[in-house]
Amino acid sequence: MLTRSFFDRPVLEVARGLIGTTLLFEGAGGQIVEVEAYDETDPASHSFRGPTPRNRVMFGPPGHAYVYKIYGIHYCLNFVCRPGSAVLIRALEPVEGLEAMRAKRGGVADRNLCSGPGKLAQALGIDLRHDGLVLDQPPFVVQAADEVHDIGIGPRIGITKGADTPWRFVKRNSLFLSKPLQPTQPDL
DNA sequence: AACTGGATCGTCT
DNA sequence: GACGATCCAGTTG
Numbered sequence: 001m002l003t004r005s006f007f008d009r010p011v012l013e014v015a016r017g018l019i020g021t022t023l024l025f026e027g028a029g030g031q032i033v034e035v036e037a038y039d040e041t042d043p044a045s046h047s048f049r050g051p052t053p054r055n056r057v058m059f060g061p062p063g064h065a066y067v068y069k070i071y072g073i074h075y076c077l078n079f080v081c082r083p084g085s086a087v088l089i090r091a092l093e094p095v096e097g098l099e100a101m102r103a104k105r106g107g108v109a110d111r112n113l114c115s116g117p118g119k120l121a122q123a124l125g126i127d128l129r130h131d132g133l134v135l136d137q138p139p140f141v142v143q144a145a146d147e148v149h150d151i152g153i154g155p156r157i158g159i160t161k162g163a164d165t166p167w168r169f170v171k172r173n174s175l176f177l178s179k180p181l182q183p184t185q186p187d188l
Numbered sequence: 189a190a191c192t193g194g195a196t197c198g199t200c201t
Numbered sequence: 202g203a204c205g206a207t208c209c210a211g212t213t214g
Contacts, residue, residue, distance in 0.1 A: 052200075053199085054199060068198090069198065073195065073196055
């Protein structure tokens with residue numbers, strides 16, 4: 001079980017360390033294969049302009065869930081690290097509670113059950129009620145990786161500001177990513 | 189395979 | 202009052 005000390009480190013270390021860990025929520029979930037890091041120096045981060053009612057959990061103690069609603073429709077799950085920083089959980093390889101997740105996702109292919117932050121939250125049934133919950137107690141279970149994985153790094157997805165910052169971490173060759181890792185482009 | 193627009197609303201300017 | 206750390210269905214090539 002990952003406890004608070006795991007998250008009380010620089011956010012890039014935590015983000016990289018989360019690839020391969022197991023995330024369960026009420027018994028459903030799987031292996032984390034894609035994350036992104038955000039911190040208060042980063043114009044793309046919710047914490048960039050300081051604390052607000054929405055982002056207050058990002059400025060609280062490490063090891064809690066920061067959940068927000070986006071585009072009026074979807075929810076996104078983050079793990080809070082040091083104050084002002086958090087890791088967005090973007091994709092899981094589904095392992096446990098497959099039937100429960102399929103039911104919540106309306107019968108999409110298994111490879112797309114959790115292949116994006118909004119999909120993942122929907123598959124697990126996470127919403128604003130869970131904003132601020134600690135990660136080392138039920139309904140959350142976060143278990144350390146049992147193997148070393150090949151990690152890929154690239155630019156984050158779906159943002160306009162800070163789009164060139166390579167703070168996206170993926171499990172290389174995973175079939176469950178929101179988007180494949182782009183090969184690095186040669187200079188012109 | 190790549191791109192487009194629509195859904196929908198809390199949050200901050 | 203505009204916009205977004207998204208997803209999906211539809212169209213186009």
